[in-house]
Amino acid sequence: MSSRPWLHRHRIALLIALLAVALWGHCRGSSYRNFFQHDPRQAHDYALDRRDGQTFEVRLTRNGFEWPEEAPEPGVTAFLELHVKTRVLLPSLDPSIEFRSGDRNFSQSFAPRSTGRRYLNVSPAAGPGRVDMVGRQIGWRTGPARLVVFANRPIDESTRVLVVAPHPDDAEIAAFGLYATTLADVVTVTAGDYGGKNYGGLFPETGEHYRIKGLIRTWDSLTVPFIGHVPINRARNLGYFDGTLRTLHERRPRKVPAILTELQEPGLFRRVNTEPQLATRPFESSWPALVEDLRREVDWVGPELIAAPNPLLDNHADHQYTTVALIEALEERGWDGALLLYTNHPTRAEPYPLGPNTALESLPPWFGDELPFQTVLSYPVDETTRRLNYLALEAMHDLRPFEHRVTTPFLERARDLAEEAVWRALGRHDKLPGYLYDYLRRGPRPNEIYLVLDLEQAVRLKERFLEIEAVRGH
Known part of the structure; x- marks a missing residue:
């Protein structure tokens, strides 16, 4: 009988601790949510596989993937399309994926509570061999994944x-x-x-x-x-x-x-x-x-x-x-x-790009209408x-x-x-x-991101933007 009050007190203490942890997790993410005008559980959609690049299927494991032998190597812009998930109870403020190719290390940061399709900028890892990946407070779905590779146009000091x-x-x-x-x-x-x-x-x-x-x-x-x-x-x-x-x-x-x-x-x-x-x-x-x-x-x-x-x-x-x-x-x-x-x-995501200034820049959040563009350029710095x-x-x-x-x-x-x-x-x-x-x-940042368009696509983009402005009353 004497042990019951002790057990009761411990249950109350445990419940309070769990509530405190949940509240703390909520507060950790709340400061970011004020700056994002979208649901971070929404999938990003750039339809990269329908652009002027090459798409390869890779086998994504918990530890990374093998760079396809037939894929272009250095001098390219490359994105791994993957489905991510972050912790719900204790969301990290700075979830990130670190990846390694050879003796070089890179990272890309994500928003708290990120879920669904994202684009990991693996451009600097392009080349034969394995790309090792580690998630920091973020995970991804294993299995088949798309790697989209764009050939960079030559740019040098005379361009x-x-x-x-x-x-x-x-x-x-x-x-x-x-x-x-x-x-x-x-x-x-x-x-x-x-x-x-x-x-x-x-x-x-x-x-x-x-x-x-x-x-x-x-x-x-x-x-x-x-x-x-x-x-x-x-x-x-x-x-x-x-x-x-x-x-x-x-x-x-x-x-x-x-x-x-x-x-x-x-x-x-x-x-x-x-x-x-x-x-x-x-x-x-x-x-x-x-x-x-x-x-x-x-x-x-x-x-x-x-x-x-x-x-x-x-x-x-x-x-x-x-x-x-x-x-x-x-x-x-x-x-x-x-x-x-x-x-x-960025529309609906002003703090982009996230994380420290040593982290790679990737594509900002985008949903809905298809964007007019030809390729993506991740320009190395x-x-x-x-x-x-x-x-x-x-x-x-x-x-x-x-x-x-x-x-x-x-x-x-x-x-x-x-x-x-x-x-x-x-x-x-x-x-x-x-x-x-x-x-x-x-x-x-270690890179700069550009969507690349010719004049015909630029005119389409301008016309689409002005249509949206007209609907908004501008």
Whole structure:
């Protein structure tokens, strides 16, 4: 009889412990769910087997797979299509798959609670032999699996490339490795004169603040590419106003003013360019002028490849309409190169790519409509270039926590630092200020992902995007 109270207490303690574990597991994943506008149990769908690549069946075991003898080897982009599953009760914050080929190790991170079809980027493991795989808080279905391999087009230091960025820092986030290793020009469309009031402690008057912010970010867009071996005359900023590109399209051909910036001369930001033909060219904030400016840039550079945002995969209106204007310009010109479309603000998955900046980038979440594209390019970035990319992003004023140094009272800042120290000690990097959004985590990766399209496919993509916009009322 005397043992029953003891047994009863232990049952209660066990129940409390189980509830605490379940609650803890729920909380571990909740911080991520706020940033994902989709169910992580939903299968991703790029229909890679219907693209211009080769598909091979491999036997996937708990430990990896054998690279098919008949499959192409180095110089390819390769994705293993697999079905994953993560723990339900205690979801990891950073589930990942590590894989090894020869003496090289790689990893790719996934969202908590990931379930269903995913694409493991095994491009750097291409070659004869076994690809060994280890799941960290994530597993996969064994048995037959598809390996899709795309032949990469030759790209070297003589390849003529045009990188089109909607804002200062977009080129560095998405395409630094590409422009640092080719004969590239970097053209930024807007001055970046919108968004947060970063320098309000120095310039409290709104109109003046955004004029100064636009000038600083324009200068960043012209000088930072030099870290990636792009001389200042090959980096240009067209000087359009941040946050206005959708409005330019909706109100075409009318002019659209800056949103918050106080300007005596609308062409102020364009005048900052060191390239004289652009700096002295008349400026007009209208859609026809934007299309014409981009057509001039294509004619000036004569690129074989153009990197720009993907309107269907990128959620930012300026990014979407940058590429709409670019495709219109290419249609007028009849260009016959290849478009490399990147994604900086993935639709329904802003924190992509996940995990540390040493992890490989793969395809962002996509469901539903089939995307127009030909192939996928996983562009490799060597370690020195990746580290230079980190420095280039750090050099961008808009990516620095400047406001804390000027406007935050000492005690408030001390509290923030103490809170940050606690989360670091607990290993909860997801709780650190801006961790999921941080472009110094998201940007400098060992590879860059592009969907590759010809002009015909790009026109289809533009038309599909505008159809979706019309349904939404834009």
